[in-house]
Amino acid sequence: MKKRALLYFLIFTFSVFTNAQKSNISWIDARKLCVEGMGWSEGIEDFTRLPGKYKSIVRDEIWDLSRNSTGITIHFKVSGTKRIKAKWTLRMNRKDRPMHHMTEIGISGLDLYVKKNDKWVWMAVGKPTSPYKKQAFSLISNLNASESYELMLYLPLYNGVSKMMIGVDKGASLIVPPASKKKPLVFYGTSIVQGCSASRPGMVFTSMLSREFDIPVINFGFSANGRIEEYFADVMGDIEAKAYFIDCLPNMKSFEENDVKERTLILVRKLKSLQPKTPIILVENAPRWSYFYYDVNQKIFISLRKGLKGAYNELKKEFSDIQYIEGNQLFANSESTVDGVHPTDLGMYYYYETLKRITENLLQRQHYKP
């Protein structure tokens, strides 16, 4: 992964008049701040998840979904301001993105966190209110201007951002922190990984893990299109990661047990050939409670698990650092989802709790490695 090293502790002080004289707000282009979660810094369009070199390789659906900004964050420090405002231009009109099981904040909005006593704490959301592309919202207006704040802004989960401006009081200082030197956790998966149906962009389980361990995350969740495809070994392998999570089963309904097994074997072996020292975690499908009433789907559901487990049983003989997460651990009860598939913040929290335990082990193990 190429580092964004240019903007190292760059300090902007807004003491001169800018193009926003009337409102006494200074606007800065978020690209000048510390952008994380993109995986690449060159050959990639602003706030998207795959660089141009993969456009002809991935399916069109994957490419289109990679324009969604899920998991991408803007990291900055600010002092001398009471206000933080945002103007962002979406890649799709909001009215063209109807999702009845998500909030508009989750689909097209922003989510702001602050570091307090070394821990990320929620601060404010950016509500998208225009039905079209251009959005503007005052995130917070009651900061203590004599204090400084370290902030992280999450971008939309199911829409993309072509332009992102952050506004602060004129005279305020913005500091650009260096990009994290930690290797990221990389997740490849489904709509659940992409963040459906978190209420805010920061509530995807991948983002919760990122905050808990203060580690970058690259989110390759592609709604309905995470299908254990071979070329994803190249995509993931392009990023030096702390661990790779493969969490695609909910998108594999049209596949047989053996397809899942074969695809997993191909993907993992190829990824291991590219990044032999990086642990890989295979994640089973979470329970679909409504399936208890439907034998046929229940059978498909179980056969997918058998396929993944079959691959795991072979892979663990070849590699020492392949792990497996049982799906039933992911959702604690039938209240975990909004529609039987997509976790709400409650389900995301359960999901996170399970992945937190395995991540804790992974990070400690790596930490104590000589």
Added chain:
Amino acid sequence: MKKRALLYFLIFTFSVFTNAQKSNISWIDARKLCVEGMGWSEGIEDFTRLPGKYKSIVRDEIWDLSRNSTGITIHFKVSGTKRIKAKWTLRMNRKDRPMHHMTEIGISGLDLYVKKNDKWVWMAVGKPTSPYKKQAFSLISNLNASESYELMLYLPLYNGVSKMMIGVDKGASLIVPPASKKKPLVFYGTSIVQGCSASRPGMVFTSMLSREFDIPVINFGFSANGRIEEYFADVMGDIEAKAYFIDCLPNMKSFEENDVKERTLILVRKLKSLQPKTPIILVENAPRWSYFYYDVNQKIFISLRKGLKGAYNELKKEFSDIQYIEGNQLFANSESTVDGVHPTDLGMYYYYETLKRITENLLQRQHYKP
């Protein structure tokens, strides 16, 4: 509370042709099933929360919000069907009800639960997809027709329903269970009580309590308008309850400490004069995490708590069954809300967990009373 006793184990069998010959679906008006959560059965419009006799007494905002169907459920048993469909007419066009921090399912949709091993388990949602009033959705299509199911359908939280039809396979049987003989829990409060921002209608903390204890709930949550008003003693006192919960502080921002205290004293004393044997629980405002950064609001927030606690300290000398819930117990962390105020399903779950403990004690105490 007047009971809906007419429809006692009434059985409908759809073996004749109806007006839906083409689709082989029989439709039944939900008013013929067991409707719970309305508080009154006479002098009240379908699926609303206050009868006409209060129209001239309550503020207009309260009256308008009482048209919202939050907490109202349709209870029925069905066998011989693979499908359950719903057609419902909203009181407001969906496009006239924009809420960026709620899902459309929560605002205007349906939520279906099934009783399994004596426990309510989530089954399906009804997504509202038309921007106008008339909605139609197939809730579930994969039931085992040889089994019977006991079902509970929750109506929308932030819209109302003027007409509700339930469709089952032709030839199926519907059984109308008797209305619960248990006295309900009655909640008077804010948008949080009304269900903002639960992802589905069944995920309001009041509904979770209802399912956990299999007890009816009457939801008098009125978005931004739960303000400890004197006349609400008459409204609540009109319903013989197991307990009354007063949970209005988040709507009292424009009031002083002493207003809160006085209003609480007046409301509780009046309610006690009407229903002397029913416990009353005063609920503090949950933490607003973003307020840690804003001294002025934080002061208002704490003064409201002082007002309520002051009233409690006087009332507990007069009555033996007044209880108090500290607000900090309601949200476990800064991830509990979508916007600093309104709990998501995660926050609703934390809220429920705290109220569950007190409700457990209340119900046991009443159970063992001679």
